[in-house]
Amino acid sequence: MGLEFLKELFLNIRIRDIIDIGIVAFAFYKIFMLIRETRAEQLVKGIIVLLIGTKVSEWLELFATNWILEKTMTVGVIALLIVFQPELRRALEYIGRTKFFTKSLIEIEDEDIDHIVEEIVEAVASLSRQKIGALIVIERETGLNEVTETGTKINGKISSGLLINIFIPNTPLHDGAVIIKDSTIKAAGCFLPLTENMNLSKDLGTRHRAALGITERSDSLAIIVSEETGVISIADNGKLSRYLDIKTLRQILKELYMSKKVLKPTLFSKWRKKDEESQGQ
Known part of the structure; x- marks a missing residue:
């Protein structure tokens, strides 16, 4: 039957x-x-x-x-x-964010992309050497206007000097996040939502938790420089990748700007440290 x-x-x-x-x-x-x-x-x-x-x-x-x-x-x-x-x-x-509804991520020339990437990398490298805390958020398809409104609008061209000066300690904008869209620094001193993940190491500071929070709520990419150690980290899709070197950071940013589609969440998995104890620094 x-x-x-x-x-x-x-x-x-x-x-x-x-x-x-x-x-x-x-x-x-x-x-x-x-x-x-x-x-x-x-x-x-x-x-x-x-x-x-x-x-x-x-x-x-x-x-x-x-x-x-x-x-x-x-x-x-x-x-x-x-x-x-x-x-x-x-x-x-x-x-x-599917390609059916959206246009390409950016509309700028390859040489401009190289210049933008180098300016960001140079700024992050300098901040890391000086152990100056920083949080840079790069907007993708999901708009971050509500976050931009919480800070001070800049609408300036990306430059390493401007990024470094924003995060100099004891300046008005150093304690918030910088929002970047394509080739423009949209705003600085912005407030980000903190992650709701309760399983994170308690040693992770507010910058790392804010970076995870904004990437949980949008498809943005966040770059973090630790104030205590100078360690460079990246948050993407609610996941944290730590201990990145400048070469890796440059490669990730080039892939982000060159790609015409939204990057997959697994893009940074090969650089992500699996040992949770390493997040304590």
Whole structure:
């Protein structure tokens, strides 16, 4: 009986059914990739447990337990919209950043890109040598106007001298973030949202947490220079890559500016330090 059913099922399957299954599978895969290693992953596991518990209590005729679980699931739909708000926003931004809806990342010549990259690299290298803390955020497809409004607008051409002067200690703008869009320093002294990741080393300072926070909420790239050690780090897609050298930083920035599509979250994985103890510095 079972074999006959499967045989009939496969014989009657249509091309549109295969396409339909493929779309659903692709959608579930993308959803999984979006929530992987986020708090949403744990929430999804909790929902699955509730669904299983509801069915099991129904089969075993545990009426009180089943009634409580059903009511919890009903109210939970509204609660999910509230709890998953950051993840839903991230998913919608991800859809909006697809090439179908967006134009190329930048519209500048290759020689200009080399100049921009060298100016940023020179500034970061100088700040690192002097152990001057810095936080530079490079905007991609997701606009950062709401962040720019929290700081002082500059709208100046990127130069190493300007970047270094912004972060000189005891100056008005040194304690915030610099926002860069294409070849322009949009603003300085900006306030960034802190990460909600509770698993980070407690030794990580506010700059690193702010860099992770802005990259969790947008597709931007953040460069951090530690004030205590001069270590250069990069935050991307809510992940932190530490102990970068100047050559690696230059390569990453060139790839960012040369690419005509949004860079994949795994771009920096080969430079990311897996040892969590190393984040204590």
